[in-house]
Amino acid sequence: MEYGEEEESKGRAHCEVREEEEEEYIVMLFSKESAFERGEGEVFTKDWTTYERTDAVQWIIKTGEFFGFSVQTAYLAALYLDRFFSKRTIDARQSWAIRLASLACLSLAAKMEECRVPALTEYSGEEWEFDGGAIQRMELLVLNTLEWRMGSITPFLFLDYFASKFGLRFGDKGLLLEAEELIVSAIEEMNLVDHPPSALALAAVFAAAGQPLTRSLLESRLGVCPFRSFQTDRALDCYNLMTTMTQDSCKSRQNQPLPFSSNVIGSAARNKKRRISLSLYADTCPTNNSNFH
Structure with missing residues (x-):
């Protein structure tokens, strides 16, 4: 094997190892998310507005x-x-x-x-x-x-993976930065007990990228393990809220930066x-x- 071919082979092997590690990581996150939800037990009616x-x-x-x-x-x-x-x-x-x-x-x-x-x-x-x-x-x-x-588990742990899995690209400001800002803004509007971190993360990535998020897309791409527990309806709810927030922000702020930073x-x-x-x-x-x- 010549030097160029050897380096290319090593590169492919490295990518395969990285993808395998990412899959193991996301499986662990979904497992912890599901286990945490099951452990919450009975939830009572909330007596606050x-x-x-x-x-x-x-x-x-x-x-x-x-x-x-x-x-x-x-x-x-x-x-x-x-x-x-x-x-x-x-x-x-x-x-x-x-x-x-x-x-x-x-x-x-x-x-x-x-x-x-x-x-x-x-x-x-x-x-x-x-x-x-x-x-x-x-x-x-x-x-x-x-x-x-x-x-x-927090939604920020899922962002890199979902951006990579769906092939979404970074904008001038950075896709993940915008996704983080959307999540922070969204927590004011939605009860987090009802919205799993993975659903928030996926919605934020698509909303930040300005890409449509549909039920058919989610079911075709996330219909296998470890995503069987993924709550599609919650992700769509989050996405609709975030796109509305983005539209309202554009109208009211006129391209002024959001008041939250990445870190x-x-x-x-x-x-x-x-x-x-x-x-x-x-x-x-x-x-x-x-x-x-």
Whole structure:
């Protein structure tokens, strides 16, 4: 075998090994995603409105901006919050309780993802300021409610694979960067308990590339193992939302860049806060209190 042919053979072998490793990786992700969904158990009716959820997630994102947290942290915090309220009801009149739960979810997500984690006293809300003890008790309530299952799969882990599998090309700004921005924007609008990470990721890749996503395409390309558990309807729902968001953004922003970056979520200013006396919260235990049931 001549030198050129030998190098070409090595190149093909390297590509085959890489493809095999990618397939093993995606099989592992789908397996973990499916196992996590099966382990969630019973989900109760959520006693909070779309407005309350949107406000809470927007606070998570804005506070993440201030600390320079990654997009993964923002996603996990919103997911923890959705999972928490899928299992517990809340008195909607207790706005401080929703904020405290949001803060605890963000703090826990940061501990899972970030290299540098702020002290609990560094967190603050737009209206409320909580002491470290109150935040710790809420963290424990969240952990117990979620049964300490915090290692969730995120949609960002699927992006490279789906972009490669469907042959989608990078634009001037970068396909994956735009996909990440779409995911961060979308988490304000959709309950993450109802939308698997893989569905979010695939929808974001197609929406970012400006390519149509159809049921027939998904069924023809993802109809075999390990994609048998792939939720086509959820992916199409996510895609429709993201394309609508993109169209609205183009109309309102007139080509201004989205406010999120690939690795961190920018910066934001803090607003004035008022301190709440949390003596009533001192008796809170991880399984029962007057505001969470």
